[in-house]
Amino acid sequence: MRVVVAFLWAMAWAVWALEEGGVGSLYDQHFPPLHPNCTQSLTDLLLLRQELQLRELKEVEQVSAEILKEILTDIRSFLTRNRTSTEASCPSNFRKFGETCLYLHKDTDLTWEGARLFCQNLGGDLAVFRDANALAEALAYTKGSGLSSSANVWAGGSDIAVEGEWKWVTGEDMPRGTPFWGDFNYIREPVGAPGENCAILHGPDGFLMHDAPCTWKCKPLCQIKQIKH
Numbered sequence: 358m359r360v361v362v363a364f365l366w367a368m369a370w371a372v373w374a375l376e377e378g379g380v381g382s383l384y385d386q387h388f389p390p391l392h393p394n395c396t397q398s399l400t401d402l403l404l405l406r407q408e409l410q411l412r413e414l415k416e417v418e419q420v421s422a423e424i425l426k427e428i429l430t431d432i433r434s435f436l437t438r439n440r441t442s443t444e445a446s447c448p449s450n451f452r453k454f455g456e457t458c459l460y461l462h463k464d465t466d467l468t469w470e471g472a473r474l475f476c477q478n479l480g481g482d483l484a485v486f487r488d489a490n491a492l493a494e495a496l497a498y499t500k501g502s503g504l505s506s507s508a509n510v511w512a513g514g515s516d517i518a519v520e521g522e523w524k525w526v527t528g529e530d531m532p533r534g535t536p537f538w539g540d541f542n543y544i545r546e547p548v549g550a551p552g553e554n555c556a557i558l559h560g561p562d563g564f565l566m567h568d569a570p571c572t573w574k575c576k577p578l579c580q581i582k583q584i585k586h
């Protein structure tokens with residue numbers, strides 16, 4: 358009987374010791390507290406899992422952003438190289454106008470054929486004006502060059518091949534009427550008949566086009582294509 362009582366006392370003391378500071382505190386150190394309510398514990402676990410998933414998503418997002426940044430850098434450098442390679446400019450002495458380059462050589466007076474040769478030696482030809490904008494740019498450039506208002510400038514057009522069929526040196530038909538051609542004695546040019554087969558920008562008429570003998574000595578207005586780099 359004494360042995361049984363001693364054993365029961367020993368068991369009771371052991372249980373009390375464990376509850377006070379043994380296994381219970383070790384559990385608390387390594388596991389989240391268990392709620393008496395099972396629903397609350399399940400909620401905690403779901404929140405913990407959601408937090409881990411969000412952390413993983415954030416890491417993936419960071420890697421994606423770095424990859425995207427590298428791709429954008431590559432695209433930007435490609436576009437920069439491409440833009441540089443298609444930049445165009447004009448040779449020295451020439452002035453850039455839109456897609457073309459013009460050069461008025463004020464120091465020399467040549468026949469129409471001589472003026473063509475002069476411009477061809479520079480890599481171009483006498484200037485042509487396919488539309489009103491091109492003509493306006495050429496007139497502004499010529500008038501702004503300080504040239505005398507009595508001077509004449511050769512343009513790249515003639516009716517040398519067939520009388521009355523005015524062609525640019527490129528072989529294209531020249532435009533007729535306003536605003537390209539000026540007036541002579543109140544009659545719209547070209548009216549010169551067989552004796553006047555080459556086109557000039559006529560200073561006394563605001564440098565509008567007139568027909569003139571190709572043997573006149575005028576200043577070359579040269580045109581050259583832009584240089585692509």
Ligand SMILES: [Ca+2]
Nearest residue numbers: 550551553554
């Ligand atoms: Ca003619």
